Amino acid sequence: MANGPSGTPEREQSPLSILMLLPNMVTLTGLSFGLTAVRFTIEGRYSAAVFLILLAALADGLDGLLARWLRAESPLGAQLDSLSDFMCFGVAPAILVYQIHLAQAGGFGWIIAMLFAVGACFRLARFNVTTGKTDDTKGPAKHFVGVPAPAGACLGLLPVFLTLGSVLEPGDAPVVVSVWLAIVCVLMISSLKTLSPKAVKVPRRFIGVILFATVIVIGLGFTRPWYLLALVDVAYLMTLLHAVVRARGQLFR
Template structure:
């Protein structure tokens, strides 16, 4: 039996129905998102929920739990971008969601905690100090989103942030709170000290100061085992003395900030030297 062919009056309708079925199949495939693009957004949502939970704990006066929730948000925030790049699931939607989550978790939640902890009785100056951190965090995130699309940014510059990133800013501004948990409220609960720290960190976030990103740290094979031992011991110490270890980590990061411009200039100088060497090699290579 010969294959069926559309009759003279059926060809147009047959082709239209076939094109319609093809479009429906293609649309069905387009409406399905791979799981790898969903996992980073789940982590970002968990960070957002942690920031909201921190505000709840602060309103209830549970300041230790509030700080812990912000630190947990920082953990999720550090994971989502790396997971997205690993699974090749980056998207513009994920980037926008991450910025909104960062603003709430590291811009709003810390200042709500600080205001209720030490600044609410400091007249209007306490609110100004708290608000300056939130506003500068929003400006810093907006500048970061614009810089993502900069095609002229050199590769080596990705090892540095412009200004203090918002998660690190949250840790720095909460340093008086963390130190008070292990050393007592005096003098760390002073509204004058907290206000100076909040305003200082706010300016660091919107500054042009290059700070290390620690994203591309590579460990030599010979140091893998000692690193794992150090991580194991550090975890045990952190579980036994959480606030002391957290305070030491924040102070250690603060000490790296003054070395940021020096490291940036050195990386820039090395990149210029490599570019000049490549030009010399290209000029000396004989043309065939």
């Protein structure tokens, strides 16, 4: 490759389309959501903090789609995405759950919060080492290995959803919440084969049902958002239970 006047390759000196930067810009937007969620948690604005974590999850899915669509994937973007995920789906949810439910438990509650954040970090580090190749088959991955960090964050926030929905009071059952966070941590770092949305196929006869269900979900999102998020967690837990049963069946076959 020819070098320019400064000795650097001409390709590195040539102008870059702003569209090629779009995935990283979306990633940084998600990171900003996660950082602001921590600030709102400290200020006691818990509903806003949850909303920002969910927006970060949306940005996390969008930046990957944009990178593949624009063919703008890069090692820098992959590492930036993982660091953003650790902040948004490890640190921010841990601090939020600690502030609402575990602060009264003192040092023990903080240890559990750190355990959750470290579990998310380990999950992301393992994903980087395997370069995201969790399936041996060609095409879209049929499964993830362990619960992905965004899904783990949503599961970890289940006590917060119940509190904001007036089902639990702040500080209720810190031991139960601690056990729950520990379970989610184990699920994230486990080798359990969990559902990948890319592998979900919808029979044509169910298309109408799904479209109507979408309208219901949107309605619940505006009227009963915390109940809806709790139900989403329960539905995802059902898929995890199915994965556990299937794994045990293969083990003893």
